[in-house]
Amino acid sequence: MKKVTAAGLTAWAMLAGAPAHADDAYSEMRPYVSGLFSYVAQQDERGDLVGIPDRAFTEGKGLQLSFGKAINRWLGFEVAAFGHNYSRDTGNSSMRDYGGKIDGLFFYSRDPNFSPYFGVGVGGIRTDIKNGGNSSDDPFADVGLGFMKLFEIGGHELGVRGDVRYRRIFFGEDALGGSAQDDVGEAVIKVGIVVPLGARPGRAAPTPADCPDSDGDGVCDAADLCPETPAGTTVDDKGCPVEKSAKGDPNQKFEDVHFAFDKSDLTDYAMALLDNAAKVINGLAKNYPQLKIDVGGHTDWEGTDGYNQALSERRANVVKQYLQRKGVDAARVNTQAYGEARPKATNETDEGRALNRRAEVRAREK
Known part of the structure; x- marks a missing residue:
């Protein structure tokens, strides 16, 4: 966690020193929708909490759908819904999670050709463990780095996106049948596409x-x-x-x-x-x-x-x-x-x- 915090502070320092020549045309950046493949490299606590053997659930794979919009040249917000299924090496139990979140995105640059950002999010997540009979609704927070990059294809714009977060789930005392004792930390890696909505705002030529x-x-x-x-x-x-x-x-x-x-x-x-x-x-x-x-x-x-x-x-x-x-x-x-x-x-x-x-x-x- 200390490493993630240090990375966040470094990114924030980069944002504070963002180039003064960043184009103000992007202060009204278009809203966008984003579809992402999501991979969770989880710690093993969620399985351990209900007595499922250590490292039983090895990884999670799923999707995230997002809608975002810029507030100004360097700050944007995003709402998202997501879901994952988790594989298991042994046994017939299965686990899935799904939920929603809201993010603050702090951009270093609004260049459509490459827009890196620092992201902070909060949300809620539901964890279901089948055959274990338990489920839990809990808050979480995440922090990380990402980027967006737009291309022009046949007169239309389409982008690619990458995002890496450290996510911390805060289990309550009654989580997963009352067996939860600790919070869970895990890495969430996402890649996918970005579709801007509407035409890119142009700046008028001299008249x-x-x-x-x-x-x-x-x-x-x-x-x-x-x-x-x-x-x-x-x-x-x-x-x-x-x-x-x-x-x-x-x-x-x-x-x-x-x-x-x-x-x-x-x-x-x-x-x-x-x-x-x-x-x-x-x-x-x-x-x-x-x-x-x-x-x-x-x-x-x-x-x-x-x-x-x-x-x-x-x-x-x-x-x-x-x-x-x-x-x-x-x-x-x-x-x-x-x-x-x-x-x-x-x-x-x-x-x-x-x-x-x-x-x-x-x-x-x-």
Whole structure:
């Protein structure tokens, strides 16, 4: 028990030092249901209490069904029902238990790709021993560690979960026919699946209201180093005029396209930006047959490297496909996925992460 307590304190210390950059999008983590296979490595007291030979019941196997929900970024609760059957090496007696519990889950991280937690639970359990003629209803408490990990499969999310607890059952004086003398301690190991309920909450992408552009040059005022440029002036990504020939400048960068959290769908504002970019590109293509368009997809740092790499690829491809629908020759467009490797702003703030969830579009002469 001392070892378990020490492990709990260690986990609590880890929680207290949780990274400040944990994404607040998970403060409203979706409710979920969980189905788990449960294995009990029990101490032998429950058999001994009714005179069944030592180590008669060697292990318990069963199921647990749970429903859980986050309270905030680091704390969640869960209710569960469970049941186990216990095998016996000799004799014809059998034992089973079933009950319910409520848990507090203290999360170190809300990253859907890996969410470790420290769990504490209390509940009630009924123990039935057949052919021994006894049963008992008793309270218990448990403590341990676990994790959840979500995957996207065919557009749907499904997760895996593991959980290890030390459980202590507190037998009363009349438990199991009055023969109970001690409490029972045992390990409970669970593995299974997690099914989140509802769509993952997204964070809105920047909108025109978030990005005022007083001179209408396509560069937000906050990033515009050359405000009040005349209408129709071709500018660079800092809002300053660029030198161009009568044919137009083939080397230019368009305003970034931004995305909602964990999304690759284009917003109305993003489509308006790409409509304008497509017009410019199609005009340049008439004068520069070798014109090339580079589309780079990017993400913020939330999630694993592999997940973000794939997400940035989807973002780059959706921009390419939209430009193609607007008349841009697909053969001109090159896509590149950068994942989280090239942030444009800090990932420590909501505003910075919103700017990093983007696709960049550049035109260049081959």
